[in-house]
Amino acid sequence: MTRTTIAPAETAENTADDVTRVAVSTVIFSLRHDPDRDAPTLVLPLVRRTRDPYEGLWALPGGWLDIAESLDAAASRTLAETTGLAPSYLEQLYAFGATDRSPTRVVSIVYWALLRPDAASTQLIDRTKDAPENVAWFDAASLPRLAFDHNEIVDYALWRLRNKVGYSRIAHGLLADEFTLAELREVYESILGRRLDPANFRRQVENSGTLLPTDRFRTGSHRPARLYRYNQDVELTDRGPLEIRH
Amino acid sequence: MTRTTIAPAETAENTADDVTRVAVSTVIFSLRHDPDRDAPTLVLPLVRRTRDPYEGLWALPGGWLDIAESLDAAASRTLAETTGLAPSYLEQLYAFGATDRSPTRVVSIVYWALLRPDAASTQLIDRTKDAPENVAWFDAASLPRLAFDHNEIVDYALWRLRNKVGYSRIAHGLLADEFTLAELREVYESILGRRLDPANFRRQVENSGTLLPTDRFRTGSHRPARLYRYNQDVELTDRGPLEIRH
């Protein structure tokens, strides 16, 4: 095969038998309304491993990178194949490549994603025909021990989510098209884990220019709240080097 | 060989002949004093390619990932092998994996790094014995056409550097142990590409608690300036999921 070098200097040669494999996994966040609590909680889907290593433990959905497939495409594909989910936001998180993270050498390109809480799209499929319950949602704040280094990966994704919600509009990715300011605020509160002043929150988000008021209202409880939608003209967020940045 | 799955669902199988190779490259920034201008300029080292594809073009230093080596270690090793440089700061930038970025399938884990301007460490080595001038420094603002997608990668690294200098202490990585506030300000000005008010800069950086004043002064031009050093107790910056975060 043609040797493709990135650097001209002498480098080690990978052999066919002793090769680094590239996997792609995704941490998908969504919000679920907890009847016990007032605020919605962050949840994420995991798949149960049916092979060694870590057979029986829960792991992030993912799969192997195809030879003719970009990393982004592999993330979308493996996500759909293992869970049936199509996220509203998808961004690369980090490449994990410690040598002790798996019995054989695996480099994992990990993505993180957000999912709108539409009933249809949060419906999990289970592609493993004979085993019924191999895909399930978990509370992001209290996960069991996961396979590989996936606990650390989820922690990092959570950190990135909390960080990014402060300076970008990703909260959008967890809401339907139209929403009230209280619903938007609840998204922020769930992610950040603390209450926000409704008055100050309203002012901040209205002055940001990212919201468009509609003339529709959400009724059902006390005074109806105006529904807003996101202003599509404003850049959602930077999600990697391929997006245009100011 | 043992099959290592990340996901339990059916996935494509990599064959021995048709494999994705993992490369590691690094964008290394340093500052060089430009005699024509007042402010130092951002420079980065490139290596000239001696093989196809893109033979003759300049590219980021890097190499193949070894089978028993972490990604971080591979970045340090390939950097040392191709340029002889040991950076003061090293952080993963992004994993690039578009299918058209190289004639054969290559996923590049790209790092970015900072280098202190000590005379010794900015001395480039040239490991390619027969060709004399295969490693050189370039002005980051005016690069020639590079091999692969390396122009875009450098642009992204520059964006990340400019971004990060605003909320972290990475400027430290471009300075010697002791420095004046004017020198620190020049680092910021070079990266951000605009002048900063010396008075406001001083107040900001003094209130941040990251600087320790020494009782030494830099003399040589007009009023001597106090030398400062960084407070090692303060977290330098987040550089990935493996560091401890507040």
Next chain:
DNA sequence: GGAATAGTGTCTATAAGACAGTATGCA
């Protein structure tokens, strides 16, 4: 003494947070 750089003081504009107060629907 003059020029140049180091360092201080102060004013203003902006934004965040606390919190009182008004508006409007439901029971």
Next chain:
DNA sequence: TGCATACTGTCTTATAGACACTATTCC
């Protein structure tokens, strides 16, 4: 009518930026 939620107004405090001013050294 009372309560819960939506929404508005205002005060305080922290911070960034502009810029005038003082201090110290080199020539």
